[in-house]
Amino acid sequence: MARSPLAAPPRDQGGPLIKNPTLVPVLTLLWIILILFVLYPAVKLLLVTFSVDGAFSLQNFSGIWKSAYDRQALWNSLFLGVCVALSGTFLGFCFAYFAVRMRVPAFLKWLVGVLTLLPLISPPFTSSVALTLALGPNGIILSFLGIPQVSFYGFWGTWIAETLTYFPVAFLALAAVLVSLDPSMEDAALSLGSSPWRVFRTITLPMTTPGLANSLLLLFANSLADFATPLVLAGHTFPVLPTQAYLQITGLYDLRGGAALSFLLLVPALAAYLLQHYWVSRKSYVTITGKSGARSSLKGMGSIGETAVFIICIAVSLFVVFLYAIIFMASFVKVFGVNHSFTMEHFVYVFQYGNKAIKDTLIVACLATPIGGLLAVVIGFITHRKKFLGNRFLDFTCMLNYALPGTVVGIAYIVAFNEKPLVLTGTLTILVAAYIFRYFAAGIRSVVASLHQIDKNIEEASLSLGAGAGRTFFKVTLPLVIPAVLAGMKYLFIHSMTAISATIFLVSVNWTLLTTRILESMTGLQFAQASAFSVVLIVLVFIGSGSMTLLVRFYSSRLAGVKEISS
Amino acid sequence: MTVDLCIEGLGKTFIKGKEAFTAVRGVSLHVAAGELVTFLGPSGCGKTTILRMVAGFETPSEGSITVGGRDVTTLPVHMRGIGFVFQNYALFPHMSIFENVAYGLRAAKTDETEITRRVAEALELVGLRKVESRFPNQLSGGEQQRVALARVLVLQPKLLLMDEPLSNLDAKLRLHMRTEIRRIQQHLEITCLYVTHDQKEALTLSDRVMVVNKGRVEQIGTPFDLYAAPKSLFVADFIGQANILPARIVALSGDKAEIDLLGKPFSFRFVPGSGPERAGNGSVVLRPENIVLTPHGSGRLDATVRHRFFVGDHMEYDVSLADGQVIAAFVPYSPGMALFEPGQRVHLDFSDNAPVVLFQEKAGV
Numbered sequence A: 001m002a003r004s005p006l007a008a009p010p011r012d013q014g015g016p017l018i019k020n021p022t023l024v025p026v027l028t029l030l031w032i033i034l035i036l037f038v039l040y041p042a043v044k045l046l047l048v049t050f051s052v053d054g055a056f057s058l059q060n061f062s063g064i065w066k067s068a069y070d071r072q073a074l075w076n077s078l079f080l081g082v083c084v085a086l087s088g089t090f091l092g093f094c095f096a097y098f099a100v101r102m103r104v105p106a107f108l109k110w111l112v113g114v115l116t117l118l119p120l121i122s123p124p125f126t127s128s129v130a131l132t133l134a135l136g137p138n139g140i141i142l143s144f145l146g147i148p149q150v151s152f153y154g155f156w157g158t159w160i161a162e163t164l165t166y167f168p169v170a171f172l173a174l175a176a177v178l179v180s181l182d183p184s185m186e187d188a189a190l191s192l193g194s195s196p197w198r199v200f201r202t203i204t205l206p207m208t209t210p211g212l213a214n215s216l217l218l219l220f221a222n223s224l225a226d227f228a229t230p231l232v233l234a235g236h237t238f239p240v241l242p243t244q245a246y247l248q249i250t251g252l253y254d255l256r257g258g259a260a261l262s263f264l265l266l267v268p269a270l271a272a273y274l275l276q277h278y279w280v281s282r283k284s285y286v287t288i289t290g291k292s293g294a295r296s297s298l299k300g301m302g303s304i305g306e307t308a309v310f311i312i313c314i315a316v317s318l319f320v321v322f323l324y325a326i327i328f329m330a331s332f333v334k335v336f337g338v339n340h341s342f343t344m345e346h347f348v349y350v351f352q353y354g355n356k357a358i359k360d361t362l363i364v365a366c367l368a369t370p371i372g373g374l375l376a377v378v379i380g381f382i383t384h385r386k387k388f389l390g391n392r393f394l395d396f397t398c399m400l401n402y403a404l405p406g407t408v409v410g411i412a413y414i415v416a417f418n419e420k421p422l423v424l425t426g427t428l429t430i431l432v433a434a435y436i437f438r439y440f441a442a443g444i445r446s447v448v449a450s451l452h453q454i455d456k457n458i459e460e461a462s463l464s465l466g467a468g469a470g471r472t473f474f475k476v477t478l479p480l481v482i483p484a485v486l487a488g489m490k491y492l493f494i495h496s497m498t499a500i501s502a503t504i505f506l507v508s509v510n511w512t513l514l515t516t517r518i519l520e521s522m523t524g525l526q527f528a529q530a531s532a533f534s535v536v537l538i539v540l541v542f543i544g545s546g547s548m549t550l551l552v553r554f555y556s557s558r559l560a561g562v563k564e565i566s567s
Numbered sequence B: 001m002t003v004d005l006c007i008e009g010l011g012k013t014f015i016k017g018k019e020a021f022t023a024v025r026g027v028s029l030h031v032a033a034g035e036l037v038t039f040l041g042p043s044g045c046g047k048t049t050i051l052r053m054v055a056g057f058e059t060p061s062e063g064s065i066t067v068g069g070r071d072v073t074t075l076p077v078h079m080r081g082i083g084f085v086f087q088n089y090a091l092f093p094h095m096s097i098f099e100n101v102a103y104g105l106r107a108a109k110t111d112e113t114e115i116t117r118r119v120a121e122a123l124e125l126v127g128l129r130k131v132e133s134r135f136p137n138q139l140s141g142g143e144q145q146r147v148a149l150a151r152v153l154v155l156q157p158k159l160l161l162m163d164e165p166l167s168n169l170d171a172k173l174r175l176h177m178r179t180e181i182r183r184i185q186q187h188l189e190i191t192c193l194y195v196t197h198d199q200k201e202a203l204t205l206s207d208r209v210m211v212v213n214k215g216r217v218e219q220i221g222t223p224f225d226l227y228a229a230p231k232s233l234f235v236a237d238f239i240g241q242a243n244i245l246p247a248r249i250v251a252l253s254g255d256k257a258e259i260d261l262l263g264k265p266f267s268f269r270f271v272p273g274s275g276p277e278r279a280g281n282g283s284v285v286l287r288p289e290n291i292v293l294t295p296h297g298s299g300r301l302d303a304t305v306r307h308r309f310f311v312g313d314h315m316e317y318d319v320s321l322a323d324g325q326v327i328a329a330f331v332p333y334s335p336g337m338a339l340f341e342p343g344q345r346v347h348l349d350f351s352d353n354a355p356v357v358l359f360q361e362k363a364g365v
């Protein structure tokens, strides 16, 4: 069904819809799906938030303004977001600088690179569980240092955990920026008599400003939307919006109040997203004039700064290793911190009582991943190669659930699918749809990016050599975008396995998820079981994403081979 | 203020992964104060690497660099007081033109009034006006090039290093900037190293040219020396156009050589010092512009015209000799000149006074 328009010759770019009659059924189908799973829930959420008994009203917000606790949650969320953005970007920059610019042994760089990837593929509770075991009540670090009880729950714990969880996002963004900085800028500054530290201050840093701003906004949005960490670590002293909305709905059965709270969350999140997407990403110093003559020669920021970066990176890396070791150990000993004798009983428990969760999680992820991948190719191809009315709106719609905090999406889904005409709550469909439409945006982006790189002449060459349009698409275009699709599918898979903020509202007796089991274990103070669940989940994600990485490599290397031969 | 530069036995070995690659070896050069020396050579021969070592961006694996009698081999870049002009200009995109030019002065903690004055002076020197508040991306390529130049000249560097500074400009502008650079360099009497791909640029611009090949110096000399008396076939071939023919040297006396070329006897005047020392096999280098083509009669060699190109100021012919070798011959354009058609048989000779370069075949080659 989706094939016929794709097979249309790519040459007729710019033609109106009439020129591509085959496109009509596919577009119609796409729009039906998108309206159903993206626009309808969003509109429904707005309706519920802003109406009482069918009339426009702001009454749902009055409860929030009256409640000092809810007001506090708003400020806390914003404050936490700013703090995490700052600390995470700082750490991310240090790591990026370490990996890209410093003269350190290659294996150290590799090791640090792998360590920064760990939080990206781990379930959101990992650092929370480990931090609780390390710094929480009776935490091993505290007892080791002989520090008496300090309250770790609240701002500090949440902040540390979120920083550790999200700094790799900043790392990836900033490393890409640092790599693409033209080294001759810094050479020029040095040759004009500037000291290395001044070069860093006046050239390197300002030229990465757009990248830094980008990273700040990304982390701000991530922290704002984070649900799992505050649920475990924030406690009652530090309420934040996502957890408040969750408690409002699951604890007080106040759907409208929850919707209103999530709307408060939506505003800054969307603002950050739009700012990042439409403003910062346009500002970039990466594009340079003329042909770059110089090669990358490593430039430092001076010995004091480099020593500091080195120490920070090694210390944080060790801490991350330490945290993962704790999780691992806690799942294999009787009672972590008390009785360290080896046992398999937690894993026995996991496979006895968590079997269904494991199976369900895998089913959901294995359904969402290929469907999302297929949608990403179709949408990426259509938005990039075919110009027609509503193209930009299509793009925006696809990005919407991604830009919104997971809590908002989850609430929108129960608001929309809990009552007629469409009752989907408690089904597999709603879980799969939630993941697909929330995370397939990454796939679309990477498909579009790789389509940009494919010279249209290649397709035209195929056509001129007598291959039909269909043959051209399947033999030429598709193979070239497969690495991008796989990369997008990997992202989708990882998040389908680990993300919880949206789906926490959608799980049911029929369909449950590993992440919810971890959460239940945590709230039940069953740290050992939580650790065992986490280990199982990490291993599953690792196997899945690892094999997809290998596939991407395999395809990319084949493509690289092709390029070498043809050049 | 002007200083001389002395490079002694300079070498650079890069370690790529586990492989060592020697990009530059045994380069020695003395540049007199106020002199402009051009590095010329094929792509990848190490020109940039030598220049970057002089600048201090790369650390030499061996050898030494002395500027004005002071050994700077291990001195950090920012303390060398050199000016470096990049191929891509490397203007700071986040700073205005004024700030770009003032950058080095600020590093040297110059006071603000002085900065304003000197920036204006430097921009004046390169012929730019009213651009101070603009940003690099608001300037044309040629203007950016001037700013890059002003940015280093404002510091009154003792040594100016330029790596293909004109290669991003179009042909007309390149010609103009070439003379500009030379004018400024001579006016300020700056010692200057200049890297280029363009041999015309090298020949017209420099006091001396250093031809580099595979990381080694092939020859250093004035443009005229290189053209008239190349010391190796590589230089002969690289500078200008050259037909290189195998020949047998029969006898030598003074600056005259008796040659056997394709079985015909020739007597050539050869450039002293460049030529062979004894009889034997060798090669002879014939510049295309020294070859004379005649329809019939006087020439000593038979040839057949293969192609004819009109280049504007002269005609270029590809002709094949009796043994099938194809060589190039240039005939200056004059109105009403006789043209040869492809396939036509002609005779070929050499201008009497044209100095011809001879090479002895090296032992074992």
Ligand SMILES: Nc1ncnc2c1ncn2[C@@H]1O[C@H](COP(=O)(O)OP(=O)(O)OP(=O)(O)O)[C@@H](O)[C@H]1O
Residues within 6 Å of the ligand: A295, A296, A297, B014, B015, B016, B021, B023, B041, B042, B043, B044, B045, B046, B047, B048, B049, B050, B197
């Ligand atoms: N940092 C480096 N690491 C490894 N190899 C290098 C490095 N820099 C240069 N090389 C190698 O050294 C050789 C000389 O390079 P260089 O840039 O000096 O050549 P060039 O003469 O300037 O060439 P072009 O005219 O193309 O600019 C090349 O083969 C290049 O690949």
Ligand SMILES: [Mg+2]
Residues within 6 Å of the ligand: A293, B047, B048, B049, B163
């Ligand atoms: Mg070069």
